[in-house]
Amino acid sequence: MPDQKRLFLVDAYALIFRGYYAFIKNPRINSKGEDTSAIMGFMNSLLDVIKRERPDHLAVCFDKGGSVDRVEMYEEYKANRDETPEGIRTATPHICNILEAMHIPIMVKEGYEADDVIGTLSRQAEKEGYKTYMVTPDKDFAQLVTENIFMYRPIFGGGYETWGIPEVQKKFEVKEPLQVIDFLGMMGDSSDNIPGLPGVGEKTAKKFLAQFGSMEGLLENTDQLKGKMKEKVEANKELGLLSKQLATIMLDVPVTFNAEDFEMSEPDVSKVTEIFEELEFRRLKDNFLKTFASESTKGETTTSKKGLEEKKSANTIKSKTNTAGQGQFSLFGGDGEATEESQVFSSRKTINDTEHFYQTVQSGMGTKLFIGNLMKQTSVCFDTETTGLNPLTAELVGIAFSWEAGKGFYLPFPEDKQEAQELIELLRPFFESETIEKIGQNLKYDIKVLAKYNVSVKGKIFDTMLAHYLINPDMRHNMDVLAETYLNYTPVSITELIGKKGKNQLSMREVPIEKQTEYAVEDADITLQLKQHFQEELGAANTQKLFDDIEVPLLRVLADMELEGINLNKAFLQKLSSELDTEIKQLEANIYKEAGEEFNIASPKQLGEILFGKLKLVDKPKKTKTGQFSTAEDVLSYLAKDHKIIADVLEFRGLSKLKSTYVDALPTQVEEATQRVHTDYMQTVAATGRLSSNNPNLQNIPIRTERGREVRKAFVPRDENYVLLAADYSQIELRIIAALSEEETMIKAFQDGEDIHASTAAKVFNVPLEEVTREQRSNAKTVNFGIIYGVSAFGLSNQTDLSRSESKELIDTYYKTYPKLRNYMSEQVDFARDNGYVETVMGRRRYLKDINSRNAVVRGAAERNAVNAPIQGSAADIIKLAMINIHKKLQAENYTSKMLLQVHDELVFDAYKPELENLKTLIKTEMENAYKMSVPLDVEIGVGENWLEAH
Numbered sequence: 001m002p003d004q005k006r007l008f009l010v011d012a013y014a015l016i017f018r019g020y021y022a023f024i025k026n027p028r029i030n031s032k033g034e035d036t037s038a039i040m041g042f043m044n045s046l047l048d049v050i051k052r053e054r055p056d057h058l059a060v061c062f063d064k065g066g067s068v069d070r071v072e073m074y075e076e077y078k079a080n081r082d083e084t085p086e087g088i089r090t091a092t093p094h095i096c097n098i099l100e101a102m103h104i105p106i107m108v109k110e111g112y113e114a115d116d117v118i119g120t121l122s123r124q125a126e127k128e129g130y131k132t133y134m135v136t137p138d139k140d141f142a143q144l145v146t147e148n149i150f151m152y153r154p155i156f157g158g159g160y161e162t163w164g165i166p167e168v169q170k171k172f173e174v175k176e177p178l179q180v181i182d183f184l185g186m187m188g189d190s191s192d193n194i195p196g197l198p199g200v201g202e203k204t205a206k207k208f209l210a211q212f213g214s215m216e217g218l219l220e221n222t223d224q225l226k227g228k229m230k231e232k233v234e235a236n237k238e239l240g241l242l243s244k245q246l247a248t249i250m251l252d253v254p255v256t257f258n259a260e261d262f263e264m265s266e267p268d269v270s271k272v273t274e275i276f277e278e279l280e281f282r283r284l285k286d287n288f289l290k291t292f293a294s295e296s297t298k299g300e301t302t303t304s305k306k307g308l309e310e311k312k313s314a315n316t317i318k319s320k321t322n323t324a325g326q327g328q329f330s331l332f333g334g335d336g337e338a339t340e341e342s343q344v345f346s347s348r349k350t351i352n353d354t355e356h357f358y359q360t361v362q363s364g365m366g367t368k369l370f371i372g373n374l375m376k377q378t379s380v381c382f383d384t385e386t387t388g389l390n391p392l393t394a395e396l397v398g399i400a401f402s403w404e405a406g407k408g409f410y411l412p413f414p415e416d417k418q419e420a421q422e423l424i425e426l427l428r429p430f431f432e433s434e435t436i437e438k439i440g441q442n443l444k445y446d447i448k449v450l451a452k453y454n455v456s457v458k459g460k461i462f463d464t465m466l467a468h469y470l471i472n473p474d475m476r477h478n479m480d481v482l483a484e485t486y487l488n489y490t491p492v493s494i495t496e497l498i499g500k501k502g503k504n505q506l507s508m509r510e511v512p513i514e515k516q517t518e519y520a521v522e523d524a525d526i527t528l529q530l531k532q533h534f535q536e537e538l539g540a541a542n543t544q545k546l547f548d549d550i551e552v553p554l555l556r557v558l559a560d561m562e563l564e565g566i567n568l569n570k571a572f573l574q575k576l577s578s579e580l581d582t583e584i585k586q587l588e589a590n591i592y593k594e595a596g597e598e599f600n601i602a603s604p605k606q607l608g609e610i611l612f613g614k615l616k617l618v619d620k621p622k623k624t625k626t627g628q629f630s631t632a633e634d635v636l637s638y639l640a641k642d643h644k645i646i647a648d649v650l651e652f653r654g655l656s657k658l659k660s661t662y663v664d665a666l667p668t669q670v671e672e673a674t675q676r677v678h679t680d681y682m683q684t685v686a687a688t689g690r691l692s693s694n695n696p697n698l699q700n701i702p703i704r705t706e707r708g709r710e711v712r713k714a715f716v717p718r719d720e721n722y723v724l725l726a727a728d729y730s731q732i733e734l735r736i737i738a739a740l741s742e743e744e745t746m747i748k749a750f751q752d753g754e755d756i757h758a759s760t761a762a763k764v765f766n767v768p769l770e771e772v773t774r775e776q777r778s779n780a781k782t783v784n785f786g787i788i789y790g791v792s793a794f795g796l797s798n799q800t801d802l803s804r805s806e807s808k809e810l811i812d813t814y815y816k817t818y819p820k821l822r823n824y825m826s827e828q829v830d831f832a833r834d835n836g837y838v839e840t841v842m843g844r845r846r847y848l849k850d851i852n853s854r855n856a857v858v859r860g861a862a863e864r865n866a867v868n869a870p871i872q873g874s875a876a877d878i879i880k881l882a883m884i885n886i887h888k889k890l891q892a893e894n895y896t897s898k899m900l901l902q903v904h905d906e907l908v909f910d911a912y913k914p915e916l917e918n919l920k921t922l923i924k925t926e927m928e929n930a931y932k933m934s935v936p937l938d939v940e941i942g943v944g945e946n947w948l949e950a951h
Contacts, residue, residue: 011136038091185244316633408521565676840873
């Protein structure tokens with residue numbers, strides 16, 4: 001049916017929430033103080049759908065009052081939902097006004113959810129011969145998909161994907177979409193508080209569906225199950241059937257699909273623009289006018305397919321390379337198949353519809369001419385293509401270069417190592433030129449790859465990933481997301497070239513050169529264009545200095561540290577693993593004896609039944625949403641001091657995790673070529689500015705337990721000519737908060753070199769400094785560190801032996817002792833409320849989207865962040881400055897010693913013994929003088945034959 005009509009049904013709140021959170025880092029606040037993020041986000045999505053698809057019929061569906069039927073079935077249905085953000089509540093009336101002015105029907109029915117309204121309308125429209133597209137990201141709608149009903153899913157970063165029957169079958173591993181109901185019923189849904197079958201996750205649900213076909217099929221054949229799973233399923237049959245009912249979208253809502261009412265028609269342009277002007281939507285108004293008014297000026301309706309096809313053809317631009325590629329899927333064809341023209345039509349550009357000139361550099365004279373041209377440039381973007389993701393083992397396959405938007409070159413590398421080295425030597429003058437700026441995305445990777453070929457990247461560098469991290473720290477920073485967000489361009493996916501992960505995935509070397517060229521040069525070209533965009537944004541976000549002085553110089557420091565790695569004593573870890581095995585088994589025996597029976601200690605359900613069902617250790621045990629006893633860490637920690645079995649369980653958990661995560665895992669992460677462990681430091685993960693460590697994570701090795709500290713013994717010097725040196729900032733966060741709050745009493749204590757915890761104890765307990773007891777000092781220390789994180793009387797009593805009333809009195813006395821500290825904290829919260837962010841001493845911003853939330857829990861968390869983010873972030877900035885300065889000195893003075901690790905406030909070095917004394921002085925001087933404040937920074941240095949000794 002080529003002329004089959006198409007109906008689009010929009011899940012209103014799904015897109016409103018999505019739009020709201022898209023702007024959460026930087027909410028759109030107009031001059032009246034209204035948060036218009038949700039309205040803008042929703043309208044952008046709606047106009048995008050209209051522009052892309054020009055639907056014949058359209059409606060927007062809302063919830064009203066929730067699902068009465070489901071709540072009657074299960075009182076806890078959606079009971080765990082947080083309060084709707086105020087920005088969404090205030091947005092909804094405006095959105096409804098806009099839809100009415102656009103003459104788009106609003107479908108809503110009291111006591112029903114939008115899912116049910118959409119389900120009912122889609123089935124009615126199908127009977128009348130329509131193809132229906134449900135515009136929603138919600139996977140629950142997959143159950144409604146038929147030959148004529150599709151999901152039209154917005155995807156992160158922009159664009160849409162369409163799920164028909166084949167997509168649903170593949171996604172959920174089902175034979176037909178209706179089985180999605182069984183899938184959801186089996187595994188439950190935490191967002192809707194649908195319990196599901198205990199112990200059944202996504203994989204198990206898919207396995208059950210393949211084996212039994214449905215929930216009922218599973219429950220009728222539990223004799224085929226084994227062990228604990230059989231027990232769980234049989235004990236929760238009613239819960240399973242209830243969950244399936246709750247997950248079923250209703251198809252009998254009292255609403256009617258009247259085709260004439262749903263037909264797209266001309267909006268009331270003046271009314272819509274009036275609303276947009278009132279909301280101060282300038283760009284959105286322009287977008288709306290282009291979407292509708294321009295069509296009417298041509299004398300065409302918005303549903304004119306002829307005009308649409310002409311527009312699509314006009315937008316088709318052929319690549320000069322004529323490379324075939326997969327275009328955007330579109331829905332213009334009445335039979336659901338995308339024609340060549342409809343594939344090309346999309347508001348987001350791709351390599352297939354963007355004019356470009358990407359050239360493969362030929363060997364010999366071609367390479368010589370290219371390098372001659374390359375050396376004439378002042379700023380060049382480059383991107384390495386390699387055989388793998390590990391820069392320590394990856395080999396160069398090619399390098400792409402671009403210095404003009406839309407143009408670029410690809411230089412393939414031979415597989416022979418000697419020939420590859422000869423080729424890189426020709427490029428050495430470029431990479432080591434001090435006058436040519438190098439641009440890249442995640443340049444640390446490229447720098448490490450080139451280091452394997454003994455090539456350094458010198459001169460000014462610009463990393464687009466780092467730039468975007470400073471501009472928009474809470475967003476993802478990978479190139480595809482950046483390209484789609486800022487350039488409205490979707491790059492070629494790597495999976496198009498080499499396939500998905502697995503045994504059939506190709507190496508980049510196996511990809512034809514023409515495709516390598518298109519893919520690699522596109523990356524360099526897009527990164528170059530992003531640089532031009534971010535260069536301006538850095539200034540607008542007031543983060544240019546942070547970029548130039550900290551993040552970019554640190555990139556080189558981290559590359560050197562990661563390449564260096566650290567030596568690991570594998571034999572020691574094997575011995576420790578054996579000892580832990582013995583201790584874990586002894587704890588198991590103790591727990592079984594205390595419980596009076598054997599059970600699976602690692603099973604929260606079984607453990608809960610023993611502790612709270614059988615032993616009845618508390619009168620009113622806390623339960624999870626699924627009704628089983630909670631054995632979460634915070635619950636057990638509170639009870640541990642009163643019950644030995646719980647203390648043993650916590651120790652069992654701690655030792656088991658230590659053994660699996662570190663003791664047994666670390667030896668497997670030793671790099672074969674270097675026989676060292678090489679962590680990967682990520683600069684763009686933590687919004688506070690702290691570095692993250694990965695593969696392996698060396699920042700989370702437990703330090704508070706004796707066995708956790710033992711793991712540090714496994715990290716040893718390079719050889720007998722070295723020792724490990726650890727330099728640690730002493731109480732840096734307390735020193736920073738004292739300086740920022742200008743609290744004279746605390747500042748003086750630091751300036752006089754007093755023990756700050758004893759000094760605090762003397763003041764809050766009103767005793768002479770020399771009479772402070774160990775317990776008083778310990779309690780003061782807990783408050784000193786906890787105050788930054790908004791410690792409560794309840795929290796303090798849990799961490800100390802104080803009662804809750806004693807804890808409250810201590811906190812109140814603390815604030816009276818340090819009044820400026822409390823004022824500073826209040827001022828930070830007020831600043832955040834007014835500006836939406838707080839800053840570190842170096843101007844690093846932490847955006848706080850929930851600082852004005854009406855949800856007290858959410859707002860409280862944002863307020864705590866307003867206080868601690870500048871403290872944590874300033875500490876991170878200071879140690880980064882110290883690392884940069886130390887690295888420069890080590891290089892300038894030709895030290896043999898190397899900086900190896902950064903773990904929060906500590907730096908670890910391989911110290912060459914003849915350099916040790918000079919190295920100590922250098923490190924202490926640079927760390928203590930990295931940033932000048934009214935409070936002196938103090939660094940403690942230790943040396944040893946392993947990390948624990950040095951620390």
